[in-house]
Amino acid sequence: MNEDEVEVTRVVIMGAFGRDFHDFITVFRDDPSYRVVAFTQHGGQNLGETRDGGHDVFPAELAGPHHDADIPIEPESDLERVVDEYDADEVVFSYSDVSHEDVMHQASRAMASGANFRLLGPEDIEVEVDAPVLAVDAVRTGCGKSQLSRALAEELHDRGLEAVVVREPMPYAEDLAANAVQRFETFDDLDAADVTIEEREEYEQHIERGHVVYAGVDYPEIFERAAAEGDVVVWDGGNNELPFADPDLHFVLADPLRADDTDTSHPGETNLRRADAVVVNKENSASREQVTEVVARVHEANRDADVYHADSVVTVEDPEAIEGRDVLVVEDGPTLTHGDADYGAGTVAARKYNAAELLDPRDAAVGSIADVFENYPHLEHVLPAMGYSDEQIRELEQTIEGVDPDVVVAGTPHDLGEQVDVSAPIVRVRYRIDFHDTTPSDLLDRYADRLGL
Incomplete structure (x- = not known):
C-alpha cells in the first residue's frame, strides 16, 4: 500500500498552546495515517494568556510533510461544530491541570459529536x-x-x-x-x-x-x-x-x-x-x-x-518594610488561577513579617484583571501577577495604584519591580x-x- 492509499484518521487536538503542539509534533506530524485538521484553544486557564487573542493557526512551516497548509485553531467552546465541520474521527485531549471530572466532560462532548476520544500516554510523547x-x-x-x-x-x-x-x-x-x-x-x-x-x-x-x-x-x-x-x-x-x-x-x-x-x-x-x-x-x-x-x-x-x-521557606531582604504596614500581596498567577490555590509565598511572607493588613484588590481591579476575579471568585486578599501583554501589565499597574497600599509584597518568582511602574515600594519574596x-x-x-x- 503506497502513501496515497493509507487510511487517514482525521484528528482534532484540544489544547492550551503548549502540550497540544508537542503532541502534534511527536505523534502526528510525521505519520501519514493521521491528519490533524484543527486545534482547539482552551478558553483561558489564565485570562489574557495569549497576545491579541492568541494564534489563529499552527503554521505550515512547522507542520511537516503531511500537512501542507496552516492548521486552524478554533475556540474549545465550539468543539461540537469543529468536529462536524472538519469531519473529525478523533479528538485528542492535550493540556494539563484539570480535574478528572473535567476531562470526562470533554470526552462526553467529543463522543456525543461522533468522534473517538483519546489521551496520549507518556511513552508516546516522551x-x-x-x-x-x-x-x-x-x-x-x-x-x-x-x-x-x-x-x-x-x-x-x-x-x-x-x-x-x-x-x-x-x-x-x-x-x-x-x-x-x-x-x-x-x-x-x-x-x-x-x-x-x-x-x-x-x-x-x-x-x-x-x-x-x-x-x-x-x-x-x-x-x-x-x-x-x-x-x-x-x-x-x-x-x-x-x-x-x-x-x-x-x-x-x-x-x-x-x-x-x-x-x-x-x-x-x-x-x-x-x-x-x-x-x-x-x-x-x-x-x-x-x-x-x-x-x-x-x-x-x-x-x-x-x-x-x-x-517552603520564604524570606525577604528587608522585613521591616512589611512589619506594621498595609500590604497588597501579588502572587504567581497560574498558581492562583487554574491551580486553585487561595494564596502563595507572598501571603506567607506578609503574615510571617507581621503586616498590619492584607488589602483586598477586587474593588480596584480594572479591565482583564477584574475579569480574573470574576472568573476565580475564591481569590480575595491576593492579586495574580497577570501580564500577558503590555495592555494587561498597564491594567495590573492601575489595579495596584487603585488599592493604594503602603507596600506591595511580590510573591511571584520574577522581579516584579522591573516590569511594573507603581508608586508603592515593592518587596520581593524569595523562597527555597x-x-x-x-x-x-x-x-x-x-x-x-x-x-x-
Whole structure:
C-alpha cells in the first residue's frame, strides 16, 4: 500500500498552546495515517494568556510533510461544530491541570459529536535524549517544582556539571515558527524575546543562577540542543504536565495545603504513579493531618516511590518594610488561577513579617484583571501577577495604584519591580526548599546511578 492509499484518521487536538503542539509534533506530524485538521484553544486557564487573542493557526512551516497548509485553531467552546465541520474521527485531549471530572466532560462532548476520544500516554510523547534527564513535576501547579529543580541544578553545578534547564512550552510569541527553539542565557535574552510575566516567572530564577533555559515549540529539537550543551538536562515541568522527555530520574511534588488534589487531577495523578520519588513540600504551612493525608494518598497510588518531606521557606531582604504596614500581596498567577490555590509565598511572607493588613484588590481591579476575579471568585486578599501583554501589565499597574497600599509584597518568582511602574515600594519574596530528611546533595548521591554520575 503506497502513501496515497493509507487510511487517514482525521484528528482534532484540544489544547492550551503548549502540550497540544508537542503532541502534534511527536505523534502526528510525521505519520501519514493521521491528519490533524484543527486545534482547539482552551478558553483561558489564565485570562489574557495569549497576545491579541492568541494564534489563529499552527503554521505550515512547522507542520511537516503531511500537512501542507496552516492548521486552524478554533475556540474549545465550539468543539461540537469543529468536529462536524472538519469531519473529525478523533479528538485528542492535550493540556494539563484539570480535574478528572473535567476531562470526562470533554470526552462526553467529543463522543456525543461522533468522534473517538483519546489521551496520549507518556511513552508516546516522551522524547529520547542523548544525555541524562532529571525531571521535576507535580500533582498540581504551584507545588514548588522550580524550588526543587533550582536546588538540584545548583548541586549539579557545584559538582562541576553543566545543568541545562528545559521548561514546558509557553508559546506566547506571535511567530511560532521563529520561536520553535528558544534559548535564554541572560536577562537581555528575555528582553529581546519580549516574554510575558508568566515566562519570566519560570525563566528568571534559573538564569540568575547561571543556568541556560530552553523552551519553545519543537521539543525534539529543543532536547537535542540542550543535550549537546549540558551534562544533565533538567526538565522543570509546568503546571502538573508530564515530562516531555523520557526521565532517568523523576521527582514529583505534592502540596499538603491542597491534599484533596494529590490524585484527582490530570495528568498529575499519572505523574504521581510514575514517580521515582515524591516530595511533600510546604509542610511548614500545613497541619499534621494534611501531611498525613497526602502521604496516605501517595502510598496508595505508588507504594514504590520514595517519599521525602520539605518546607517552603520564604524570606525577604528587608522585613521591616512589611512589619506594621498595609500590604497588597501579588502572587504567581497560574498558581492562583487554574491551580486553585487561595494564596502563595507572598501571603506567607506578609503574615510571617507581621503586616498590619492584607488589602483586598477586587474593588480596584480594572479591565482583564477584574475579569480574573470574576472568573476565580475564591481569590480575595491576593492579586495574580497577570501580564500577558503590555495592555494587561498597564491594567495590573492601575489595579495596584487603585488599592493604594503602603507596600506591595511580590510573591511571584520574577522581579516584579522591573516590569511594573507603581508608586508603592515593592518587596520581593524569595523562597527555597528545605528538606527535613535529606539534602539535594544526598539525593543526587542516592540516585547517582540513574543519572550516570
